[in-house]
Structure formats: C-alpha cells, structure tokens
Amino acid sequence: MTGVVVEFSHVGVRIQNNKALSDVSFRIQEGERWAIVGPNGSGKTTLLRIVNGYLRPSRGEVSVLGGKFGQTSLSEIRKRSGFVSSYLDNLVESNDNVLDIVVSGKYGATRLWEIPPYGDVQRAKLLLRQLNCSKFENRALRDLSEGERQKVLIARALMPDPGLLTFDEPCAPLDLSARESFLKGVGSIAKDKNRPSLAMIYVTHRIDEIPRCFTHALLIRKGKSLVSGKIKGVITSENLSKCFDINVQVKRWMDRLYPVVGN
Numbered sequence: 001m002t003g004v005v006v007e008f009s010h011v012g013v014r015i016q017n018n019k020a021l022s023d024v025s026f027r028i029q030e031g032e033r034w035a036i037v038g039p040n041g042s043g044k045t046t047l048l049r050i051v052n053g054y055l056r057p058s059r060g061e062v063s064v065l066g067g068k069f070g071q072t073s074l075s076e077i078r079k080r081s082g083f084v085s086s087y088l089d090n091l092v093e094s095n096d097n098v099l100d101i102v103v104s105g106k107y108g109a110t111r112l113w114e115i116p117p118y119g120d121v122q123r124a125k126l127l128l129r130q131l132n133c134s135k136f137e138n139r140a141l142r143d144l145s146e147g148e149r150q151k152v153l154i155a156r157a158l159m160p161d162p163g164l165l166t167f168d169e170p171c172a173p174l175d176l177s178a179r180e181s182f183l184k185g186v187g188s189i190a191k192d193k194n195r196p197s198l199a200m201i202y203v204t205h206r207i208d209e210i211p212r213c214f215t216h217a218l219l220i221r222k223g224k225s226l227v228s229g230k231i232k233g234v235i236t237s238e239n240l241s242k243c244f245d246i247n248v249q250v251k252r253w254m255d256r257l258y259p260v261v262g263n
C-alpha cells in the first residue's frame with residue numbers, strides 16, 4: 001500500500017455566496033498521475049486552489065501530503081506542493097526576474113523578501129538549465145512568451161522538491177508544437193527515476209491534452225465529482241457525454257484520447 005498524497009472527502013466551498021464546489025471526493029496515492037476534467041465553471045481551478053493551500057474548504061475534509069486542513073497552516077501546504085497555473089501568473093510580480101521567481105517557489109511565496117542562500121540559487125539555475133530556460137534567467141517574467149513562462153513556472157514548482165505537482169490548463173495559451181513539447185516535458189518529469197513517488201494533477205477541459213503517462217482521472221460537473229478511478233474506465237464516451245451535456249465519442253489513437261462530437 002502506497003502513501004496517500006491527496007484526499008478529499010465531501011468537500012464544498014462557497015466563494016462570495018457562490019457555490020464553487022459542492023461535493024467532491026477522491027484519493028490520490030504516491031506516484032499516481034491524475035487528469036481532472038470538467039466543463040467551464042465546474043470547479044476545477046477552485047479544487048486546485050484548495051489542494052495548493054490558496055483556499056480553505058467550507059465543508060468536508062482535505063489532506064495534502066500528510067497535512068490535514070484545519071491542523072496544518074496553508075503556507076505549510078504551499079511549500080509541499082508545486083502549482084503551475086495562470087492564476088499564479090497573476091500573483092507573481094511580473095517585474096521580478098526569472099531566477100528570483102524560481103527561487104521563491106522554495107518558500108511557498110510569490111516574492112523573495114531576503115537574499116536567498118547560495119544553494120537555493122544553484123538549484124534554481126540547475127532546474128532552469130534542465131528546462132532549457134537558462135538563457136533568460138535574468139529577464140523579467142513579463143518579457144517571456146507564454147510557452148517560456150509555463151516552463152519557468154514548472155521550474156518554480158519543482159524548487160521545493162514537491163511530493164505533488166499540479167497544472168491548471170497549462171496548454172491553453174500554447175500553439176500546437178509548443179503544446180506537444182510541453183506535454184513531452186511533463187512526461188519526462190513523470191518518468192524521472194529520481195522522483196518515483198511524485199504525484200501529479202493535470203486540470204483541463206480537453207481530453208486530447210492528457211499526457212500518455214497519466215494513470216487516473218476525475219470527472220467533475222457543477223461542483224460535484226461524477227466519477228473517478230483508472231483513466232480507461234473514467235474517460236468513456238458515456239461518462240464524457242454526461243459530464244459535458246453533449247453527445248461525444250471518445251477515440252483512442254497512439255495512447256492519447258480524442259473527442260468526436262456527434263449530433
């Protein structure tokens with residue numbers, strides 16, 4: 001039996017009197033890679049904000065990497081998981097340079113308030129090198145293309161050597177070839193033998209984006225979990241049609257999934 005990385009039990013959250021999530025339950029074990037799929041407004045980003053310690057649930061129970069909400073501080077949760085998201089993109093100061101932004105990931109912060117230890121700077125440089133981003137480590141984040149920013153945010157997310165890496169629609173702004181190169185990068189992080197227990201969550205409303213190495217999926221609709229488990233049993237024509245309220249057939253091609261929409 002492996003360790004539990006994320007557990008949601010009947011989780012709900014209200015934001016400004018709006019039910020952003022009403023009843024979500026699932027459990028992710030070490031090393032598993034989950035796709036979370038659902039229509040616009042179904043609660044996917046809200047769910048990831050909870051997982052990453054940016055939002056507290058209003059009801060139900062959540063634990064992330066051994067920290068139980070209510071008993072562990074949100075900043076502690078933020079240090080344990082890695083978040084790649086345009087939501088975060090809005091939080092980081094776009095005037096800060098790429099190297100500082102990557103180092104800040106170690107502290108679960110979006111800015112550096114002190115001069116960081118030498119070892120942290122060296123680690124950030126190594127991660128940027130591995131992601132082919134060394135050449136712009138001194139540039140401001142706002143001066144990068146969308147594809148480059150996504151890679152920098154991955155380096156930032158890997159900075160604390162997290163047990164969990166989460167992505168929120170990372171391919172939305174990317175063109176076809178940037179998207180495929182990004183998905184290849186996600187695949188190589190997943191297969192990295194130095195991180196055998198790293199779990200991943202990839203949020204999207206496009207099933208053709210789900211990387212090949214993904215093992216499990218959760219379908220979410222109107223703030224509620226619809227079905228969860230091994231990808232093959234979850235992303236079916238029947239389940240996807242129910243989730244998106246549209247007649248859709250799921251086709252498999254070279255271990256990726258594609259939707260074909262009917263009448």
Ligand SMILES: Nc1ncnc2c1ncn2[C@@H]1O[C@H](COP(=O)(O)OP(=O)(O)OP(=O)(O)O)[C@@H](O)[C@H]1O
Pocket residue numbers: 015016018019020021038039040041042043044045046047205
């Ligand atoms: N700050 C907020 N204030 C009020 N309502 C919010 C807030 N954030 C989210 N919501 C509401 O919660 C629901 C879920 O939003 P969420 O952003 O989680 O959806 P999503 O599945 O990520 O959608 P998308 O695919 O469009 O990104 C929506 O109805 C949204 O309007």
Ligand SMILES: [Mg+2]
Pocket residue numbers: 044045046
């Ligand atoms: Mg969203």
